[in-house]
Each structure stands twice: as C-alpha cells, then as structure tokens.
Amino acid sequence: MIGHGFMGAAHSQGWRVAPRFFDLPLDPTMALLVGRDASAAAAAAERWGWQESADDWRAVIERDDIDLIDIVTPGDSHAEIAIAALAAGKHVLCEKPLANTVEEAVAMADAAATAAERGIAAMVGFTYRRVPAVTYARDLVAEGRLGEIRQVRAAYLQDWLSDAEAPLTWRLDKDRAGSGALGDIGAHAVDMAQFITGLSLESVSGVMETLVAERPRMASSVGLSGTASSERGPVTVDDLALFTGRFESGALGSFEASRFATGRKNALRIEIAGSLGALSFDLEAMNELQFFDATAPAELQGFTRIIVTEPGHPYTGSWWPAGHMLGYEHGFSHQVKDLVDAIAGGTQPTPSFADGLQVQRVLDAVERSSDSGSAWTPVGS
Amino acid sequence: MIGHGFMGAAHSQGWRVAPRFFDLPLDPTMALLVGRDASAAAAAAERWGWQESADDWRAVIERDDIDLIDIVTPGDSHAEIAIAALAAGKHVLCEKPLANTVEEAVAMADAAATAAERGIAAMVGFTYRRVPAVTYARDLVAEGRLGEIRQVRAAYLQDWLSDAEAPLTWRLDKDRAGSGALGDIGAHAVDMAQFITGLSLESVSGVMETLVAERPRMASSVGLSGTASSERGPVTVDDLALFTGRFESGALGSFEASRFATGRKNALRIEIAGSLGALSFDLEAMNELQFFDATAPAELQGFTRIIVTEPGHPYTGSWWPAGHMLGYEHGFSHQVKDLVDAIAGGTQPTPSFADGLQVQRVLDAVERSSDSGSAWTPVGS
C-alpha cells in the first residue's frame, strides 16, 4: 500500500478483515506500506499491521514478492504510480478520484487496458458501490423493478465549511487538492447514480461556487481540520456544486455536492424514480434502502424500509445474522473480496479505470459548463 | 367566490371554519358562489353552504352587498376578474398562480397598487405559507437562528404522471393550463423558499422537460384524472423542471418540480442551510419542522423534530391541545384569518399581488433559461 492517510486506515482494515469473513480464493498478505517519510511510514505500518515499510515506491513496485499495489496517496500522484505499477505487472487498486485531470485519467485508463491484455487487474476505489444497500439497489434496477428510469436526485452533503471561520486546509487549495466539493464528494454522487441506474451521463449544466471566499490560514493541522491563525487567505476551490445531467436514455438527474449543508455530516443521498418503482438511499442510514413498488395495489403502496442485512442481500450473509448492522469500513472489505475474486478468476474488476475516467469526464464537463454560464456541455469521450 | 373546482372546496372550508376557531374582527358571510354553468354553481353553493349562486361574475362584482371576491377559477381568467373586482372596490383573494403570463400579472399588481390607495386589499393564495411549520420556519430565520443563509434545496414532488399511460388531462395542454409542473407546483417551491428565507431570487438557470411526450387522449374526465381512449395526443407542457437560482444575498438554491417522482404524492420539501443552523420541512409530515442548531455543543447537535402544535406556535393555539395534528385545509382558515385581520386593520395582506408577480417573474426566467440552453437568466423586475 502506498500512502497512509485516512484512506490508508480504511484500506488496511479492508485487507485485514476481508479474509476473516469471506472465503477468498487467494490469501492476501499485508506486505509493505510506503510513505515519503520513512519513520511515519514505519509507524503506520506498525499501527495497521503491515509487515514492512519503505519510503521509495519505485523500488517497491519492482519487487517480485509484491503482486498488488494499493494506492491511497493524494490524487496528483495517482497517475504516475498506477501507470508505473501496471507497467511493472502489478495489479492495482487506486483510490478515487482516479486522477486530478482528465488527461491523467486517460493515460491511466490506457495503461489499464494494455495491462488487462496481460491479465493484470486495475480497479478504482468507489467504495460506496459496495455498501450492501447500494449494491442491492443496483440489483433491483437491473431486475427491472423500477421499469424505465425517469429521474435521479443525488446529493453528497457535508457541513465542515458551514462555519465561515473554519480554517484553510489543504483541501481548500486548488494546487494541492485538484478540486473542491465537486471532485471530492460530487464524484461519489456521479458514480453512484451511474452505477445504480446502469446509465451514463451524456451532458450536463452546472454551477460551481465558493460561498466563503476567504478564510483564516491554518496555524497547525490536526486530522482533517486544524486551528486557525489571524491571517486570512483565499479559498481556491468550489465548496458547493449544483448540476443537472442528462443520461444516455434521456432521463434527467439533479446533482449536488456541498460542504455547506449545515447539519449533514456525511449524507450521500440518492433517489431514483422509474416507471414501475422508486428507490431512496441515505448514507446516514446506510443499512437501509427505501423501495417503492408502483405495481402493488394502490392502497398498499408506500416506501418500504428494507434493512439490507438479510442473508440473501449482497455481501451481508458473510457477516452477522439478519438485523446486525454494518458500518462505513465494511465496503473496503467487500472491495478486497471482489478484487481478489477477479484476480483469481482472471477477470477484470469493476469499477475499472475506464469507469473512473468516465466520472472524471463528467466532472470536467460540469466545470466547463460552470465556466460558460451553465451552458449544456457534452461529456467528452 | 368565483369558481368551484377543487380549490373552491378548500376555500369554502376556510371561510366556513375560520370564524369558529379564530376571533375575527369581522364576521364573514358566505354570500354567493359564481360558476359559468348555473345549475352546477347552484349545486356547489348548496353543497358547500353558500347562500346564493349566480352565473355572471360581472354582475356580482357590482353588487353593493358583496365586499370581497375570492377567485378560484383557472389561471387564464384571474387577471380579468381580479382587475374588474378591484376596480369595483372589492377586496380580492386570488388563488395562485396570480396569472398565466407575466404581462397579466403586471397588470394585476398595478391594479392592486391602485386599489390599495383606496384601502382595498388584494392577496394571492400561496396557502402553504400558512402551514404552521412553514410560518414557524420563517420566524426562526427572521430571528436569526440560522445565521446567514447559504443554501436552499426545494422540491415539489408528485407522481401522477409516472405511469406513461396516464391520460392527457387539461393540465397537460398548454393552451388551457398555461404551464406544467413548473407553474403549477414549482411556483409553490419558489414562493416558500423566498418566504422562509426573506430573500428574492435574482437569476436562474434551468431546464424544463417533457419526459413522456405522447399520452392517450382522455375519453372522460373524473376529478383530477380521467379514463383513457385509444387515440394518443401530445403533452404540451413540462412535466419536470429543474433549476438553480441565486438569491439577492448570493446564496444558491436548487429547485425541482416533478410529476414523475414515483411514490411521492404531494411532497413539498425544503431544506435551508445557514451559518448557524438549518431547517428541513416535508409537506408529507406537515406538522413537523426539523431544526438543526449549529450553536449547540457538538455532541448534542442533531436535527430536532419539532412538532409544530404548541400553543406558542403560529396559529396552532386556536385549534387543539399540543400534539393534535392539523391537516391540509387548515391553511385556508389561516389565510382567511389573516386576510380578514388585514382588511379590518386597514393594512395590506401578504402575499400581495406584487409577491405573486415576483414568483411569476422567476418562473418566466426559468422558462427563458430553458429555452436558451440553461443559460443564467436574470429575473425581470
């Protein structure tokens, strides 16, 4: 694993736990953790249970005893590492966003396609696809239970910028973060909408906004946040993005990515309306899926709160009995399971780098639309 | 009262019930109901308890014993009737939308302004403002409990067109209905957002859509719906409208009016995020208001489900003890109360015709934006 931020903890938990609950066809070893700072990497490896640590990822990807590279670094280094790793014949799991630019993402998808011919797997980490309720939502759509999809409403809502005095973290600096709310959390909303519906967005119209344009510079950093100094500096990324998209089928979607949604800590919500039914999901109640069956007798219709923990639901049979809840990090174990299954089975895992690229293209189209007065903008291909 | 459709029943209930629960300074009499068809008008008058009926509204507005005209006809006749009634010195209550075009609405607002100088009252019926939870939401914003408003999310969701075989009612015919989802229900979302926040929309970007463009022609009409024939005809109004708006303060809002929101019968939802707090309301749980206080200790923060039936809440003290629910039509009694209070007090009621005009201008700007590829479009004035 390369990198050891918050995502490093989550990915480590996935590798640690998946083999204990799922019958994996291969036996993954948590071999080595890489970080720029050798001592920090060693501490993280010790904390999270990796056998070794190192500070030079280039050397690591050449090692014969390493089969898979898990990339959890910031987005600006994804392309370089992933392309090199694939070239070295390593399977790659790359945390989202695939890259900070479409150009990088194209190069990565190309590298993945080439590697695939040699049986090398590449996967991008849109982990929320593997929340059982989300996977099950996809299944219900695929079974036709919603009929023709008409409308999608997706929003990823956080509120850590509601306070105008919240300090300038690196995530608010375009040079380092690449993008703001749109790229960080809007990406999840786009991927989830496309994943569940099985439809791609073809064009968009949107607006990106920086609601609070100046904030106190940070005196020191603690976790995702930090303490403020008296000096102020500019916020150079969007903190709110609103856009509308048209899917290939003609269905319309409304999307929102907000860091100003006061009171919503991590609410990734999606509602999908079809000719025969509807679905509603909120990550704040992540074990539940609301399903409306428009084919039931009118008097009995309503949204059914399905608690997605039954043995027959995706992934859940391997965990606990029905009614026992799963949490945030279980998706990382599901990701490991599916990736290991694909590698052992000689198939390509999903979401592929091409899928990750397509999401980047959507976000890029939103940005271009916003720059041109919200004009409808085709998603490139 | 002129007209006797669904809104006639609701307005009649308002006039019938308000004096029984509120101490009104005047004693309204349900004098006369007007309809084009004399016998249908007579039947409605009998059913709803109006003393007389008539079929010529022009004669009625000249009668000395009539002080107030309540207009519940389709939108295309609002302007003519209201302007004539105001000219005849009658107070006017006009159901929303104020008119089918901005031009008509301008003329009505002008007439109301002129009449106001003579002490004549004019009010437009955005009744949802008078759901106690909505009025209370406005109060909380006005008290500063949300701080600076940052973001609004408003949607009016219905699903009576989800079924592609639902027939072509007059509401789907532009010539008769004037507009579709945007004008019918989007108007409520716009008015509510502006009412609660106290902010006006200044520009918009939007898209209007007709998701199902052809439907069976109607063989016969029953209530809001009807039975289908085998012939098909075109839907000439929008059935889905999505738009983004910028308020005068710089805050952003996302808006949706949908008749395709499968499973949502009459869900007018609004969420408002401010620097100090947030609110959430859904007409499907109309006695409740969710309030988030961002100034509370972090560990105690959360959305509080306020059941808006306390004696100290707007309007509710005149009805039942705390915890006893109100329904849809109570807003019509509140409207009567506020209108009668204004007339007796010699003040102008709200929402005024000017308020109604401003909502029309917003909808018009959305339509123009949609016609020009969702380009940002200023709200006229």
Added chain:
Amino acid sequence: MIGHGFMGAAHSQGWRVAPRFFDLPLDPTMALLVGRDASAAAAAAERWGWQESADDWRAVIERDDIDLIDIVTPGDSHAEIAIAALAAGKHVLCEKPLANTVEEAVAMADAAATAAERGIAAMVGFTYRRVPAVTYARDLVAEGRLGEIRQVRAAYLQDWLSDAEAPLTWRLDKDRAGSGALGDIGAHAVDMAQFITGLSLESVSGVMETLVAERPRMASSVGLSGTASSERGPVTVDDLALFTGRFESGALGSFEASRFATGRKNALRIEIAGSLGALSFDLEAMNELQFFDATAPAELQGFTRIIVTEPGHPYTGSWWPAGHMLGYEHGFSHQVKDLVDAIAGGTQPTPSFADGLQVQRVLDAVERSSDSGSAWTPVGS
C-alpha cells in the same frame, strides 16, 4: 349537543363539516347547545354555530324537534343524560368514556339495547377508530393480511405531568375525573387494540402508579392547565398505568398509559404482530400506517410507510387528492357520517354502548389487578 368543553369544539366541527364533504342520507341541523351556565352556553352556541342554546338538558330531550343528543359533558353525567335521552326516543352519541363506573356503563348498555329495539341508535365516541390509517389497519387485519395475531403493543403517551410542579387540575382529582391516565387515555389504547385486531381482552395484570403524589394547588384555571399556588395537595388518580392483557385468542398485549412520557405530546402508538405480517401506527404521524408483509420475498421485506390518503382508503376519497393530509378533527366528521348513515339505514352504529362497556370492564379489571399486587384478573362480562 350537551356540554361545551374541548370535546364540544371537536364535535361541533364534525357536525359542521361532515355534510360538506360526505353525501349524507339525512341533513343534520346544529339545533341547540346546552350548558349549565346559560350565558356560557349562549356564547359557545354563537361561537360554534348552533342555532339555539339552553341550560336545562331535561327540557331539551323532550323537544319533538330534536332527534339526536350529542353528549360531551364530563363522564360522571353521561349515564343520567344518555339513559334519559334514549328513553325519550332520541338517538345518542356519547363521548368516551362511556361512564365513570362499570355499573353506570352497564345501565347505559342496557338502555341502549332496549332503545335499539325501537330503532333508536346509540354510539360511543372512540373517535380514533375513524382515523383513516386506523380504520385501514382494521381492514388489513380483517382481510387476513397479518395472519394469526400474536402480539400487540399499545401505548398512549403524553407528558403534561413530567414537570413535578405542574399544578393540580381537576383531572388529577379522582372525585371529579373518575380516573387518571388509565381511564382517560388508556381507554383509547384498549379500544384501538380490540378494534383493529377484532379480539377482546379476557384477562389482565397491571399496575397503576402515581409518580408524583403531591402538586401545587391551582390558583386559576386556563384551558387544560392553569397556574400554581404555593399550597400543595394530593394527586388522587394514577398518572401511569402499565398492564399486560391476554386476548380471547391467546395473543398477548402490553399496554401503557402515561402522562409522564417526556417529549410525547399525544402519541397513541400501536404495533401488532401476526404470523403473516405486522402493523405499526403512531398518532404523531396520523396519516401513515407502517405495514410489514412477511409473505414477500425475504430480500424485499420491510415496513412499508403507507400514506393513507389514497382515494381507495377509508374516508379519504371524500376529502382531498392523494397526499393531502388530514388532521385530528377529521375523525369527528367521519363519526358523524357513520352515525347518520346508520340512523338513515336503520342499523346500529359502532362502537356501541356495549363496546364502551366492555372497555370499561377491561379498565376495571386493570384497577382490580393493580389493587391485588398485579395478579391476573379476568375481565368481567
């Protein structure tokens, strides 16, 4: 109508509104309101729209132009008035509880049985049966959708005594109120459980409690509450009752009536579990019924939130379009409709005085059980 407290307002609204929304076979006239104090009765009659007022109910029940007596006085006068009215050949609607003692209730049920032979109708006002969601719950059970009923959980929760300094109102005085939480609100929980399930309770075990035994005496009375004086007096009724009951079928029920349920203003909740399904209802969301269908595929099972406002649901088709909410007082219109239908049709309305008596017997058995250390006590018959 005899009496003019809070229930008088609710019953008046029922008589006023029902004929405007339902096609009644008879045309009820709000003829006369009786109260002990002539001027207070006159004021209430004026306020609520009764044509006359009077202060001697005995004279009124002899009048030939009065066909029906609606009794909304305190429980200690129900028996005397109802028996006299029935003897005088008047139809009777009597607010719950039927009486303050089983003995009185027996006499009333006997009088009603005798009167029924002459075609006179008698009905007791358990209005919550006529909340559409509750009536629909009964229908679902009657259709067999829950299979064999196994378990019932019913609670009526209020909190107006949570504050130990809330003053001693007449409702806390056994001599005047007859009983406390059990008789006032527990009666509703018992009636609703028996109504929905169609099963009678046969034996009970319970405890009645007075959690705060002394409270400030009241200096003055305002509405249901009042202001406190510095002197204290004893609470002589229960403020919390908990009991278990066995239905005739062997099913078990748990019941609670509490005036100490902090935060619950008027929460009458019931949950019913059967071999094929389950139901859940809460008066705080009175337009909703939660239904669980255990015969659905396991992965799709969950509680469905049915919004009981469809045209095909009980009563709702006569009001507003689907999705438009009803409130507390609509049940009183439904009661009027059903009573008038029964009278016109020559049938006996439900709930009958015998039904009211049976509820009294259950409450009496709870009281006797509580007095004997919660021993199981048969419900008399």
Added chain:
Amino acid sequence: MIGHGFMGAAHSQGWRVAPRFFDLPLDPTMALLVGRDASAAAAAAERWGWQESADDWRAVIERDDIDLIDIVTPGDSHAEIAIAALAAGKHVLCEKPLANTVEEAVAMADAAATAAERGIAAMVGFTYRRVPAVTYARDLVAEGRLGEIRQVRAAYLQDWLSDAEAPLTWRLDKDRAGSGALGDIGAHAVDMAQFITGLSLESVSGVMETLVAERPRMASSVGLSGTASSERGPVTVDDLALFTGRFESGALGSFEASRFATGRKNALRIEIAGSLGALSFDLEAMNELQFFDATAPAELQGFTRIIVTEPGHPYTGSWWPAGHMLGYEHGFSHQVKDLVDAIAGGTQPTPSFADGLQVQRVLDAVERSSDSGSAWTPVGS
C-alpha cells in the same frame, strides 16, 4: 478464546481490530482457540487468525503464556470454565449471560471477587453497553440532563419464530439453552436499562409465554436456523416475555423480549423519560440517539436525532470522521479496549461478574413472578 460459535467470530474481530484503532497500553496476542472438536477448532483458529488451537480448555488455562481467557461457549459451561480460569490467575472475559442459573452466577461473582483481590480482572460481555450511542446515553443521564428518571420502556424484538413452522433449534430446548427469549435477549434489555439509568431493578411482575408450543423437529442445522422434518416436538422455553419492574428510585419500567415481533430482526429499543428530558434508542438505527431537552423553550422542543459519530462522543474519535457509521461488531473492539485498559491500569472492568449476577437475579425474579400469576416479586440479593 474458548468456543467458536457466532460469538467467537465477534470476539475475534474485537481482538483483531481494537489494537489497530485504539492506543492500547498492552499488546494483546490472539494466541489460542479452544474447541471440543480439535479439527473444528483448528479450522476456526485458521479462519479467524488465532496462532494455535486446542481441544482441552483445562490444559490451556494452566499455560503460563496465556494471560486472559475469553469464554464464548454456551451458558451452561461458563461457570466451570470461568471459575477455574480465575483460580488459575487468568483474567476472564465471559460472554453473557453470565450463567444459566443464579446459583452458578453467584459462584462466579464470588470467584471474581476473590480473584480481584489478587489483581485479576473479570468482565461479562454485555457488549451493547459499548455502542457509542448507548454509552453516550448513559453519560447524558449521569450529567443530569434527564433530571429524575421517571419511566423506562425497553424491548428487544426479534421475529425468527413468527413463522409457526420454523423448526425446533437447540435454542428452543430448555435443557440446552437454559432459557428462551427472556434469558437470551431480555437480559440485554435489563442490562441496558440499568446501565443507562444507573438504577437497579428491585422488584418485578411478569409473564413468560410460549406462543407456539409445538414445532417441526429439525432435520439438519445450518447457522442459527435449520431445515424442518415432518415430526413435531415441544418448545420448552418462552418465546415472549413481558414484565414490569420497579427501580430502586421508585421509577417504573416496562420490558419485553419477543421472538415473535414480526418484521423486527434485531430491534433493541429503549426509551427513558425523566423530569428534565428523555432519550430514545433503537439498535436498528444504532448510530443515532434521540434526545429531548425539556428545559429548552417550548416552541423549540422536540426529539433531536444525534448521530453519535462526533470526535467527542464515546469511542468514535478513534474510528472515522464524523458522519461515518459504525456497525454491530465495533462494540467488541470497545470491549477489548476497556478490558485491556482496566488490566493495565489495575482496575476492575465493567460490567463485572457482580453486574452479570444482578441481571440474572432480575430474570430469575421474572420467572418466579410468571410462575406465581405475575405477582410482584422482589429481585433477590
């Protein structure tokens, strides 16, 4: 660890994960798993990551390199193993229920008290105490935010016996399971109520019931369930228990343990009402705590849905950022953390064996009350 059923998986996850997220003062090693069947134990050890396996627990507790014994066997063996382990100077973590009889539990509590004098720790596994929302509920009560506790409503609802044809598993056989719904899940409701309120139950009145008395014998066993044969046999444990309890303070509680609560898979619910506030929790939404503050202004009062994932909430700061959900098994990591902290700090962990014994005494009193017609029965001491 001794035993390797469902609880073995959960405890293993606790030992595996806790050191990766919490800074533990000691470094626990997953040394050895014991099971009666050597090959099954070896397979479980391999699966869950224990270094060794064994089939003789008596030998294991004598090993010098073992410091702590984690007992996850069925209840009938707890006493023997725990007492021997404590005598051998090992710290003990024993899954609930402490024992199948009060006598055994007394012996265990005595052994723990003796061991404590030598610095040996003993803890019983009521893991739900360590759901962050539950721990936080306890904190709020301890801070006085609820004032004087008046009333508790606790229910543990499952539905795996709703189907009358569900087969006879060992859990329905008194000889093997010791008890039914009361002992298995009612124990959790009792512990949680006492834990959060800080109050002990002093007397109870209850009824235990077997709603379906005969079921198909099991042909084969799979997980918690199995397949049915055509032969039938008796259910010898309760499948529903309802009881009322009085706390030492005079507060009353109602309790329910049901395996017939159709539609509720694992709903451990508790509601607590006090003079200043109230709390509500449901394990089906385990990251949430509903809090009502009766000291807030009346118009702002309501239940606040606190998502218990803030850094300042119990345990949660060591996991993920605010708004990222935890699941069922996280309580097992919290249990490990608190146990290891106690051992390292030389203090006794809670819940102690004495706490476990007290819960057994409550359950025993309920059983005795049920046997004597629900008469009030003191909880022994």
